[in-house]
Amino acid sequence: MSAVLDGSGAPILVLDARGRIVLFNKVCEALSGYRSDEMRGKSLWEVLMPADEAPAWKAAFDPLRPERVPARQELSWRTRDGQIRRIAWWDTVLSDEKGVPRYVVSTGVDLTDLRTLETRAAEIAEKERERFGQDLHDGLGQDLTGVALASGLLKAKLMATSPALAREAAAIEALARKAISKTRSLARGVYPAGLVPASLSDYLREMARFVRETFGVGLDLEWDETLKARDEASARNLYWIIQEAVTNAVKHGGSRRIRIEGKRDGNGARVSVRDDGKGLGADVKPEGMGLRVMKSRARAIGAELRVADHPEGGVLVDCVIADF
Numbered sequence: 508m509s510a511v512l513d514g515s516g517a518p519i520l521v522l523d524a525r526g527r528i529v530l531f532n533k534v535c536e537a538l539s540g541y542r543s544d545e546m547r548g549k550s551l552w553e554v555l556m557p558a559d560e561a562p563a564w565k566a567a568f569d570p571l572r573p574e575r576v577p578a579r580q581e582l583s584w585r586t587r588d589g590q591i592r593r594i595a596w597w598d599t600v601l602s603d604e605k606g607v608p609r610y611v612v613s614t615g616v617d618l619t620d621l622r623t624l625e626t627r628a629a630e631i632a633e634k635e636r637e638r639f640g641q642d643l644h645d646g647l648g649q650d651l652t653g654v655a656l657a658s659g660l661l662k663a664k665l666m667a668t669s670p671a672l673a674r675e676a677a678a679i680e681a682l683a684r685k686a687i688s689k690t691r692s693l694a695r696g697v698y699p700a701g702l703v704p705a706s707l708s709d710y711l712r713e714m715a716r717f718v719r720e721t722f723g724v725g726l727d728l729e730w731d732e733t734l735k736a737r738d739e740a741s742a743r744n745l746y747w748i749i750q751e752a753v754t755n756a757v758k759h760g761g762s763r764r765i766r767i768e769g770k771r772d773g774n775g776a777r778v779s780v781r782d783d784g785k786g787l788g789a790d791v792k793p794e795g796m797g798l799r800v801m802k803s804r805a806r807a808i809g810a811e812l813r814v815a816d817h818p819e820g821g822v823l824v825d826c827v828i829a830d831f
Contacts, residue, residue, distance in 0.1 A: 508521075512530055513532050513533045517615060518532065518617065519535070520613050521613075522610065525550070525571070526550045526551065526565065526567075526571075526611075528549055529547070529610065531543040538586065539586050541587055555586075556583070557583050560582055564582065571608045573602075579597050579598070581595050581596070582594055592619045593622050595615060595618050596615045598611055598613050599611070622803065622806070629803055629804060633747075641694075643693055643694040651686050652687060654679075655683035655687060658683055661676040689721075692720075706742075707746060708730045708734070711730060711769075712728060715728045718753060724763060724764070724765060725763065725764040726766075727766045728766075730767070730768070730769040731769055731770045734770075734771065734776050735831075737831060740808075741808045741831070744804040744807050745804075745810075745826070748801050748812070748824075752801070752814075753780060755797065760782050760785055760786070760821065760822060763783060765780065772828075775828045776828045777826070778825075778828070779824065781821060781824075782821040784822060785821075786821060798814060801824075808828060809828065810826050810829070811827045
């Protein structure tokens, strides 16, 4: 068994009914920095697991019950040199001839590099949004302001000699100022500069107004004003999760009505986005880049994200944040 497991390119370990390590293959050694003989007979939560993840995994072995062991889960390992590696595990419970569970065989995939790439992709996307938002505000916005001012001056010059042409110039000025307002609103939607924990609900109301005016899609916002993100990064990540959900509902779901809801959930918060569109559908990739970035942002703020078809139609994006 050891020879077979050591020949695998994936981290594989076998735990007994008390959660103690029986087999710890070479890939596990390479990832953790610990030798197999050091780990044999010890539990994962003694050496490798961060303190906040240990209780739930430990409970599955108190005593070992198959229904307590998830088929797939993500766990963190703290390596010998102090690094944190994120690993996805597929777990199988082995029982004896009497049906008594004896061992858990776990096969893993190291997600650490993938998570780093996802985080980097999100950072690049955010910088591009910032640049585009600034171009809209400072570039196109300034050009439109120039058009509005020029139209206003022309209107003043024509007022005495040609009132009819002055009215046309006034109409051009009004259109330019309306375009300025839309451009600034779009710039704030692309990159919400100044977004801080206390202003999150204000930016969501601005998002709702923009979606209604631009796409003709009804967007209802029900937000508990006591919800304040713990820091600016949390507020910004949550904003992007909501915006991505709304964008998908409009662009891909064909939605005519969207509802954003934020409410207290114990010491944390539950934020949901529900639409009345066509749903995910069989042709939608459940692990597309948009969803992967949403999940990466959720992990960054310690949240659990679920995206699924709603029983009554449309899609429900549900984000539960433990500390908010």
